[in-house]
Structure formats: structure tokens, C-alpha cells
Amino acid sequence: MNNKLxxxxxxxxxxxxxxxxxxxxxxxxxxxxxxxxGLDHPDPNWPKLWMLKPLIVVPxxxxxxxxxxxxxxxxxxxxGWKRTGANILGLLIFLxxxxxxxxxxxxxxxxx
Numbered sequence: 001m002n003n004k005l006x007x008x009x010x011x012x013x014x015x016x017x018x019x020x021x022x023x024x025x026x027x028x029x030x031x032x033x034x035x036x037x038g039l040d041h042p043d044p045n046w047p048k049l050w051m052l053k054p055l056i057v058v059p060x061x062x063x064x065x066x067x068x069x070x071x072x073x074x075x076x077x078x079x080g081w082k083r084t085g086a087n088i089l090g091l092l093i094f095l096x097x098x099x100x101x102x103x104x105x106x107x108x109x110x111x112x
Contacts, residue, residue, distance in 0.1 A: 024066025032058040054105030061101020
């Protein structure tokens with residue numbers, strides 16, 4: 001029992017939260033770089049620095065999604081179906097946050 005409490009306390013440490021958020025931001029950055037660098041001829045009607053918005057918004061959304069995933073960490077240490085459900089819920093939350101960040105980041109440019 002004491003080992004479980006130590007695991008839960010350790011999972012809430014700021015270093016682990018920061019690492020989770022950095023991983024989420026990196027995933028968002030890789031995703032948006034795929035879109036931004038894959039565009040050969042941007043529309044001339046777009047602003048000159050159009051790619052700054054998605055390069056900021058999507059990694060930020062990825063880090064927020066990872067933070068939310070990390071917040072359900074105590075549920076992920078439960079046995080049985082609670083663990084599976086928490087992992088699926090956390091992944092779904094992360095993917096929705098990343099999707100919303102991508103839509104907001106590309107709004108007005110690639111997704112007009």
C-alpha cells in the first residue's frame with residue numbers, strides 16, 4: 001500500500017509534469033511541421049509570417065493535452081479496467097487537444 005502512495009506522489013512531481021508537457025509539445029511540433037513544411041507554394045493572400053501562428057498554437061495545445069493526460073495519472077495506476085479506461089480516456093483527451101490546436105493554428109491559412 002505504501003508503495004502505491006509513493007508512486008502516486010512521485011507521478012505528481014513538477015519534473016514529471018514538465019517532461020510530459022515537453023513530450024506533448026514535441027508531438028505537436030512534429031505534427032505541424034509536417035503540414036507547414038509540406039506546403040510548396042503558400043497562397044500569396046496569406047500574411048508574410050503565416051506559419052508562426054500554427055508553430056506556436058499546435059505545440060501549446062499538445063503540451064496542454066499532455067498536462068491533462070498527466071492529471072489522470074492516479075487513475076492509470078489502478079488495477080483492471082480502470083487502468084485501461086484511464087489510458088484510453090487520456091489518449092482521447094490528448095488527441096482532441098492536439099486536433100483542436102491544429103484547427104486553431106491553421107485557421108485562416110491552410111484551413112480557410
